Amino acid sequence: MKIWRDGQLIPWGDATIHVLNHVVHYGSSIFEGIRCYETPAGGAIFRLKDHLRRLYDSARIYRMPMKHSMDELTQACLEVVSGNDLKECYLRPLVIRTGERMGIFPDAEAIETFVIPAVWGRYLGEEGMERGVDVCVSSWQRAAPNTFPTMAKAGGNYLSSQLSLLEARGNGYAEGIMLDAFGRVSEGSGENVFLVRDDVLYTPSLASAILPGITRASVLEIASDLGYEVREGDVPREMLYVADELFFSGTAAEITPVKSVDRIPIGIGRRGPVTRAIQERYLGIARGAIADEHGWLQPVPEPAPVAS
Secondary structure, rough: EEEEEEEEEEHHHHOOOOOOOHHHHHOOOEEEEEEEEEEEOEEEEEEEEEEHHHHHHHHHHHHOOOOOOOHHHHHHHHHHHHHOOOOOOEEEEEEEEEOOOOOOOOOOOOOOEEEEEEEOOOOOOOOOOOOOEEEEEEOOOOOOOOOOOOOOOOOHHHHHHHHHHHHHHOOOOOOOEEOOOEEEEEEEEOOEEEEEOOOEEEOOOOHOOOOOHHHHHHHHHHHOOOEEEEEEEOOEEEHHHHHOOEEEEEEOOEEEEEEEEEEEEEOOOOOOOHHHHHHHHHHHHHHOOOOOOOEEEOOOOOOOOOOO
C-alpha cells in the first residue's frame, strides 16, 4: 500500500512522524473518513467533495492553514485509490501539526497532509447490519457548548469517544450513545443517531454537540426521497427506549440498526422496515445499483497501463 504525503505517493512504512511533533502531544489533527465503493462501472468515492469541504471547515475552526487546494486533495484521493489498484476501500485524509518542539502554541508552517487507504469492512460487524447491535447510554457526555468545537472532525475531540467505547465494550455492548451537557441524546462514539417513532424520523440537531455527518446528511435526503418526515431537534434520553426503530449512521458504520439500548429491546428487536428501506437505498446508490440522482459518486479513473 502507498500513502499520499504532501504531493507524493510513498511506501506505507515511510509515512512516519517525529515523537516531538505537535500532534503527538496535543492532539492537533483534523481528518475525514471516506468510503470508496466498487460499482459496476469501477471504483467510486462517496461524497468526496462534501467530505473535503468538511475537512476545510475543520481546518478553519482550528486555525490550521491548508497547504493544498480542494482540487489537489480531490486528485490525491483519486490517486491513492488508483495508485494502489483498489476498487473498494476506506480513505483517511489527515492534516496534522508537526514541528519538532514542545509547547502548546503551534508553528503555523509545520503542517503535513496525508491520504491513507485501508481495506475496512463493516465497522460494527457484518451481522449487525441486519440483526442490529446492542448499545448502552454512556456515562461519558459530549463536551458542553463553547469547549470543544464538535462541528470540527478533530483528533483531540475523540478522546471522550474512546472512553465511551471502552466503557461500552467492557460492559458487553457494541457501542455507546453519548448525551450532551444538558442530558439530551447526542451521538455515538463515531456515529450519528436516528430513531423512528410512528414512521417519523428523529435525530439530534447540530446544537446537541454532534458532528455534522456526511452520512447523516445522506439519510436526511434519502428519507425525504422515500417520503418520510424527519424532525431535527432536542431528543430526550427516554425516546431511545420507546423508539420503534433506532439506527446509527456514519461512513464507517454506514447504516447500522440498533436492537437494544441498556438491554431494553427496540421495536421488534432487529432491523425495522424504515431502517431497511434507508439502508438499502443508501448502499444501492453507493454501490451503483440505484441511480445516483444526487451526484454523490466520484468515479475513480482506471490506472494507466504500464508501457512494455
